[in-house]
Amino acid sequence: MQMQASGVQQQLLLFVVALLSLLAFYHQTLAGMIDIWSRSETFAHGFLIFPIVLFLVWRRREHLAVTPVAADARALWLLPLPGLLWLLAEVVDAAVIRQLGFIAMIPLLVWALLGWAVVRQIAFPLFFLIFAVPMGEGLIPPLMDFTAVFTVSLIKLSGIPVYVEGTYFSIPSGNWSVVEACSGIRYLIASLTMGALYAYLNYTSLRRRILFILFAIALPILANGLRAYMIVMIAHLSDMKLALGVDHFIYGWVFFGIVMLLMFWIGSFWREEPEPVPAPAGRAGAAAGGAPRYGLFALLILLLAAWPVAAQLLERDIGLERERIALTLPEAAAGWQRVEPFTDWQPDYRGMDAEALGFFAQGEASVGVYLAYYARPRQGAELINSQNVMIAQKHPVWHQVGESRVSVEGGPGRVIQTRLKSAAQRLLIHDWYRIGGHHTANPYLGKLLEAWERLRGNGRPSVGIVIFTEEDPAGSTDREALRRFQRDLLPRLEARIELAWQRSREGDG
Template sequence: MSLQLDQLARLPDAAVLPHGHPRRQAALAALLLSLAAVVLLYHATFWSMVELWARSQTFAHGFLIVPISCWLAWRQRARLAALAPRPSRQGLLLLGVLGLTWLLADAANVPVVEQYAATAMLPACVLAILGWPAVRLLAFPLAYLFLAVPFGEVFIEPLIDFTAAFTVTALQWSGVPVFRDGSNFSLPTGNWSVVEACSGLRYLIAALALGALFAHVNCHSTRRRVAVMAAALLVPILANGVRAYLIVMLGHLSDMRLAVGVDHLIYGWLFFGLVALLLFWLAARWRELPPPRAVPSALPVRLSAGAASPRAAVRAGVACLLLAAVWPALALASQRDDGATLPAMVLALPDPPAWRRLHDAVPDWQAPYAGTPARFAATYARQDGDGAPVGLQLHWYARQARDAELLTHQALPYGARWMPLAQRVRHVNLVNGKLAVRESVLAYGGERLLVWRVYRQGGIVTARPVLVKLLLAQAKLLGRRQDGADIIVFAAYDELALAPRARLQAFLQAALPVIEQRLQELPHGP
């Protein structure tokens, strides 16, 4: 009890109220109603998070984040109960910005931004109704909620690359001959590949969640908290590299009899469990006790000029509810035509100048796509017979809806056969100026495929997916044209040959005007 009295006395610039004060009761009731309203209004967004928790082991920790955050907030109930509400207009402004962000992300179908925006609305309501003192008091529980958002897949490729490089380097230092090709490498005893499950992302996310909780509960100085979080970030990455190396060595030394099947994953989890135990055993040695505090003679009850009336807290709660309800209504209005269907269209293109279509050629690759766009696929060669063929694929969407649009997440973005080796944005010199294209190098055994890709959204040609999403959101919200096209050119070559960039550049120079003219002829109403 003395510790709680001391904590209350040390609250900076806050009005302290006795337990059961009407101001406190009205503010907490308004806050709980506002939080419940946000969850109900954005239930589809929150439910999409739960579905990902249930579907992916990488994000299964999300089931624990919410109850842990509630427990951490409950630990502060005595101090929170003593705070007088100070509604903040900054909270309402933040809630409006987050609502607009959610609306744009919903229109552009960017789930992770929707989820972050909806989650951030909960702290915004706390700020709007209770004010900054309550936000400072609940800073960690509110921030910890963001770990529930399923985010991190963008780090899979860098983690795979690091794990492959670490494993190959460790094998070479061990005297084992190894040949690396992207995320694949070959040993005299067999072939190995670092895939998504071996990236270590799930280890990293779990360690960060546990490390943050440990640092908050057991450390009180900023330096030690930062040290624990740095260890929780670096140790899993390095440990995953060691894990991959040990598994490959185990398979190599056993002539591929061990660590090549399900036991591969079992060994990996056992190793990570040992590493996690070691990490938190070391972190426990940094544990700090809270600094001693003097016990006051009596609990002060002071009301500062900034303390709000119960009506102010209720008005802030009503404002939060109304402001949160605006954006789902606008989203519903903007999606009223998404279910409309257009008649199926067959795309046809005349041959680009100096190029002829090879009608009997079998394409080397088919790019995955979502929904049922109008499609065109063909293989071309120069009319003078000089050079190997070039493939062209065109996917055109007259109207885009969720899971049936130009940019939609694909489980296998390059198909089941081809594996990506390199990706970058390349600037190509054309007659009308430079054009940025998304370049990918795909591999299948000794075969290689050079792929150039650009998007045409609302009449604008770009290689930036973010711009495509923003243009689509703008079109949906303003009722403008939302047609989009995916333009892909590619050419196959041998791994020992030079990449055929000059051939793709020449074809793109000839084909783009033809494609642009055809797309302008297609209907593109809102």
């Protein structure tokens, strides 16, 4: 019995060493997560996730004491999957995917070195680790749209006339817009995190846990729409004296706190008794395991180290200086002539290695084109990034009043169509990505294409293509102008991109 207990202790020691090795090999990924926790109020709860997980595991100590500990080689067959996911995300600098791959390795370490029985005992704490990953920003646009529609619908039901354009609306007392801070993403993420924890601590059946988590998702979305409506109404009824500025956010968080208390109060009606602790008799024998698997441990360490090493091998700095990339636009082609700018707007792209902006006219049609050239994805220089937008939030001049995906015949296929307006002008914009010679408006497909280009060692650039024109009230003329421009000049724009790439390679050589 003493040998068995010693074997369990040694296997636990191997697990601790493997976990520390994981943290060492992927320390930059962990540091990236911590950096986001420290500067983002939305994800500040990330600092609490690992301590909560340790607490949840400690709560299971009585059950773990009677759980057999035994290494399981089956986990090694799955470990390459999150490793490969991490590698693909690393080469294209997709932070969320990289962090998910890192987190997914932890349960596999538990399975490989402590066994499937231990994984089953702490399944939820292992699952809860996913809340440490700062993700969810992709939900902001649909949440903004829902909040705007929900708020406007209630305003109309209140008998107040309202003019709506996208996420902007006007009522007799003033103008309003639903921006990122009004999307409710903070409430949703906080509610989901707390709801999942509450469901685990208060229910034992999987069905009740899932239902409460779904409730924790739906409630903050609806509550945020109601919060937005209440703020508009308070301001409207107070002649725009209340619910503006700082108190706008104070009302929001106070309201959210009330909603959370309501959620927990409703959930308490279906609370279940906790799972009984196993009887003390037989703990020692049940907790025993086999001899430590040093060969499996060594193979596990090699698998963990393989992906960072592969990333270093792929990290070939192509040595491009920004001034070496000469990206230019044609002066005239297919009846289109270069003209003076018809707007002072341009996309808000960051970290590009080169950019080009020009304006063209053919008859009465005027079109602008903007190219953002990225030699390769890297930290602070990514084409597919949430910071690359048509306009920044709360822009002092321009407002986004619509965004959709449309198909363009004879052009790149599907593009993102955005409508902007200022006090003096309206713009219709089409934008998409050109990655390794392929066109797409899908950011996920774009990241895969970037990863494929890096793995091939091709070194071809990623380019954001934006074309825009002034929008008329009917909308048919400007869409036709964009379609015609894409058909006539897209091949020439691609030729200029290829020329810039070839010249940069010659300069690098």
